[in-house]
Amino acid sequence: MKRIPALLPSLLLTLAACGTQPAQSTASTSLTWAVETQPLTFNPQLWAQNKARLLVFNQFDALLSRGEDGSFQPWLAKAWKVSDDGLTYTLDLREDVTFHDGTKFDAAAVKANFEQFLVPGYNPAVASIQLKSFAKAEVASPYRLKVTLKTPDALFPDFLASPYAGQVSPKSLKSAKDLKFGGPDLVGTGPFTLDRYVQGQEVRYRRNPAYNWPPARAAHQGPAHLAEITYRFLPEAAVRVGALTSGQVQVIEGVPATEVALIKKDPNLTLQTSLNSGTAYSYYFNTSHAPFDDKRVREAFREAVDVDAVLASVYQGTATRAWSIVGKRSLFYDATLEKSFGGDVAKANALLDAAGWKERDAEGFRVKDGKRLTVREVASAPFVRDRRDILAQAIQAQVKQNAGIDFQVKIVDQGTAQKALEEGEYELFGNSRGDSDAGAALNLLLPGKAAINRTHFADPHLDEWLAAAASTGDRKELYGKVQQAVVREHAIVFPLYVPADQIAASKSVQGLGFDPASGTPAGAYDVRLGT
Numbered sequence: 043m044k045r046i047p048a049l050l051p052s053l054l055l056t057l058a059a060c061g062t063q064p065a066q067s068t069a070s071t072s073l074t075w076a077v078e079t080q081p082l083t084f085n086p087q088l089w090a091q092n093k094a095r096l097l098v099f100n101q102f103d104a105l106l107s108r109g110e111d112g113s114f115q116p117w118l119a120k121a122w123k124v125s126d127d128g129l130t131y132t133l134d135l136r137e138d139v140t141f142h143d144g145t146k147f148d149a150a151a152v153k154a155n156f157e158q159f160l161v162p163g164y165n166p167a168v169a170s171i172q173l174k175s176f177a178k179a180e181v182a183s184p185y186r187l188k189v190t191l192k193t194p195d196a197l198f199p200d201f202l203a204s205p206y207a208g209q210v211s212p213k214s215l216k217s218a219k220d221l222k223f224g225g226p227d228l229v230g231t232g233p234f235t236l237d238r239y240v241q242g243q244e245v246r247y248r249r250n251p252a253y254n255w256p257p258a259r260a261a262h263q264g265p266a267h268l269a270e271i272t273y274r275f276l277p278e279a280a281v282r283v284g285a286l287t288s289g290q291v292q293v294i295e296g297v298p299a300t301e302v303a304l305i306k307k308d309p310n311l312t313l314q315t316s317l318n319s320g321t322a323y324s325y326y327f328n329t330s331h332a333p334f335d336d337k338r339v340r341e342a343f344r345e346a347v348d349v350d351a352v353l354a355s356v357y358q359g360t361a362t363r364a365w366s367i368v369g370k371r372s373l374f375y376d377a378t379l380e381k382s383f384g385g386d387v388a389k390a391n392a393l394l395d396a397a398g399w400k401e402r403d404a405e406g407f408r409v410k411d412g413k414r415l416t417v418r419e420v421a422s423a424p425f426v427r428d429r430r431d432i433l434a435q436a437i438q439a440q441v442k443q444n445a446g447i448d449f450q451v452k453i454v455d456q457g458t459a460q461k462a463l464e465e466g467e468y469e470l471f472g473n474s475r476g477d478s479d480a481g482a483a484l485n486l487l488l489p490g491k492a493a494i495n496r497t498h499f500a501d502p503h504l505d506e507w508l509a510a511a512a513s514t515g516d517r518k519e520l521y522g523k524v525q526q527a528v529v530r531e532h533a534i535v536f537p538l539y540v541p542a543d544q545i546a547a548s549k550s551v552q553g554l555g556f557d558p559a560s561g562t563p564a565g566a567y568d569v570r571l572g573t
Contacts, residue, residue: 071571072270073551076282078296080275081245082424082456084224084236086208087158088165092318092476092541092562093296093427095205097273099557099565100247102208102230105133105152106199107257108478108559112373114199115258118147118209118231122202128194128513133202135185139255141211142229149187153179154212156189165206167493171485172201175512194513200479203559208232231255233266233567246272247566256567261553267570279429283546286311292551292571295563297544298429299358305546312549315360316556317371318541321483322364323430323474325419325536330498333415334469338397340533343417344383345390346445352436353539356429364537366525367487371540371561372480374521379529390445399446408446416448417441417469422459428541430472463496471496474541478559481511484524497534503527
């Protein structure tokens, strides 16, 4: 047997040895936190919105955790080994963990969670990416699980530490009224239990008094400091800031650039920010039909936009420019792409002329064969964050003025957006992924048959490089080739900015921070009220 290379030196480290601070007082304390995005689901295994990630780890625990240095560390699995051929993972589980419904956490429970992903239609994206190599899980003893893979897979350890590995009581997996949505009936082992959910308004969690198994990086042991935490859904940025400054809430996330200076000047408030992991927010061009089936038009759209000016206008100097599909926070980021495209208006117009879009209509838009050069984006409202609607409007104005492109943006409900995507009724797809391992996002977005390949672009070289990266140690070189191909060679991606999260809070709130793997706000386990 051999150890996973990225693991801490002491692979058989137990959680009993973790954390040096004693458990804090469990005096009755409550906190209200305003969030930008209402979750589409409370089931961790179906999680999709990066903004909703902070809620998942309140109620559910994963098998492994991630340290500040990116290493894998113990959580519900106190120790683990991987065989020399990379095909067998042996997980030694904690023996003192109980689900919220009283069910004992053991190897049989973890096996049931793995097998849930084999249910047709449950989460095909995870089944095809993070668990594509999963073969079977076997109970070796009450607290030891043996997992066998079909092929070595570099993404598998990341799955074990992700929200998708949030352990759900096998009893509630079978009896929950709405498994897809989750909610109070779907229970985990986490530091909080979901007490109440009011659609469009708030979700409330209560402390799990029995909790004593935090991840290795936790600042304390024992139950959470807070007796209760309520997350209010306030999608309007100005409303969130107003709720904080008026004392209606003690914490907010999603601080708009227009309010950063105000918060920094207030001596009673604090502000923290962190870049997200995964992929940058980018526009993906649909190459399956005109006009983006022509590479020249794809390049022209990118050249028609002065991204730096747009970001400065919308985010007032708080946004980080993106140059690749992979975000700058990732170890796989290819910095050689910087300054390789964008902002050359003369080039944009020359490319469109060469592509046959030479005529203009009465409104100044380019026309070919009697058809206007129109580009449509259909965005799902639950995924619109960071003033992306305002960003789209700024880009809309630039491509019209600089190149005569008619960029149309619609923000609709999730069902309408999904229908448009399935029927190909779009030319541009905006997306960022918060996967802690960028490789998971690349495999989801780029291969010809990927679950959310919205470009409809297929290249056997991309598929080959991505497949090789899953089983080789030289992932940076392979992912570098992928980035060069999609950004520079084929121009199917237009990177815009690297998503970041911000937390503003009253100075009385302590223990706030960011998940080291994702860069998103961490759960509330270590949060406390002080003086």
